[in-house]
Amino acid sequence: MRLSKVSFRYRRRERYVIEDLHTRLSPGEAIELTGVNGAGKSTLLRLLAGVTKPTSGTITDRPPVVAFAPDRFPVEQPFTVAGYLRRMSRVRGGARWEPWAERLRMTHLLDVRLGELSKGSAHKVGLAQALMAGPGLLILDEPFAGLDEDTRAVLPEILTEVTARGGIAVVSDHQGGLRDFPAIRHWSLSDGHLTDRPALLSPVPEAFAGPTATVEVTVPAGEMAAFLGRMRDEGYQARAVAHEEAT
Incomplete structure (x- = not known):
C-alpha cells in the first residue's frame, strides 16, 4: 500500500491537516500512530481507510478488505x-x-x-x-480507551494474529497499549507532517542468549504470512521488511 504526495485540508485556503505525505505499508506490518490532540491522527486514519479522499495525492494498492473502528462508535x-x-x-x-x-x-x-x-x-x-x-488492512482509532483490563490484554494478541497472516494494522494510541508489541513501526504526526520510525526488534529472548545474527530471507508474497508464523512459533524474531512487486 503506497501513499504518494498525500495532502488534505477541509476547506480551500485553510491550512493542510496532512501535507505531502509519502510512505509505504507492507504486509505483516503493525504501525502505532501518535500525536497531540488535534494533530490530524483521526484524519490520517480515515484517509488510509478510504473513508476520506485526499485533497491531492494518491493512495494505491489498498488491500481489498479494509476494516475501520473509529474512536467514537x-x-x-x-x-x-x-x-x-x-x-x-x-x-x-x-x-x-x-x-x-x-x-x-x-x-x-x-x-x-x-x-x-x-x-x-x-x-x-x-x-x-x-x-x-478478516481484514487485510485494520485501522483502529484509540481502541484501548475505556476498555476493561482483560480486553486490553487480548487486543495486542489479536493484532499479532492479523499481522502474522499478512495483514496491516494501523493503530492510533496514546495510552501505551502497544508498548510491549514486538517490532512495531512508529508514526508521529505533528503540524501536518509525519515522522516515520522503523520497527525495532524486541529484546532477544533468554533462549538466544549470546551472539545473534540477522538473516534476510526472500519468500513469495503469498507465502509470507505462513513463513512469519512458522518462525515466530519456533521462537525467532521475524517481521516483514519489504514487499517487492513483480516487474
Whole structure:
C-alpha cells in the first residue's frame, strides 16, 4: 500500500491537516500512530481507510478488505448490539461475529441497545465489526480507551494474529497499549507532517542468549504470512521488511 504526495485540508485556503505525505505499508506490518490532540491522527486514519479522499495525492494498492473502528462508535443507530452485528455480517458477506463477541467478552451486551452502551462497551462493538471479516488492512482509532483490563490484554494478541497472516494494522494510541508489541513501526504526526520510525526488534529472548545474527530471507508474497508464523512459533524474531512487486 503506497501513499504518494498525500495532502488534505477541509476547506480551500485553510491550512493542510496532512501535507505531502509519502510512505509505504507492507504486509505483516503493525504501525502505532501518535500525536497531540488535534494533530490530524483521526484524519490520517480515515484517509488510509478510504473513508476520506485526499485533497491531492494518491493512495494505491489498498488491500481489498479494509476494516475501520473509529474512536467514537456511532451509538445513535436504532439497534441492539446483536442486531447491529447481524446487519454488519450481511454487509461483510456473512462473516461470523459470534466468536469475536466471545473473545472480546461482550456476550452479556448482545441485547443492549447501542445508545445505552458505555464508551468501552461501544469500543468492543466497533472492534467486533472490524475484525469479523478478516481484514487485510485494520485501522483502529484509540481502541484501548475505556476498555476493561482483560480486553486490553487480548487486543495486542489479536493484532499479532492479523499481522502474522499478512495483514496491516494501523493503530492510533496514546495510552501505551502497544508498548510491549514486538517490532512495531512508529508514526508521529505533528503540524501536518509525519515522522516515520522503523520497527525495532524486541529484546532477544533468554533462549538466544549470546551472539545473534540477522538473516534476510526472500519468500513469495503469498507465502509470507505462513513463513512469519512458522518462525515466530519456533521462537525467532521475524517481521516483514519489504514487499517487492513483480516487474
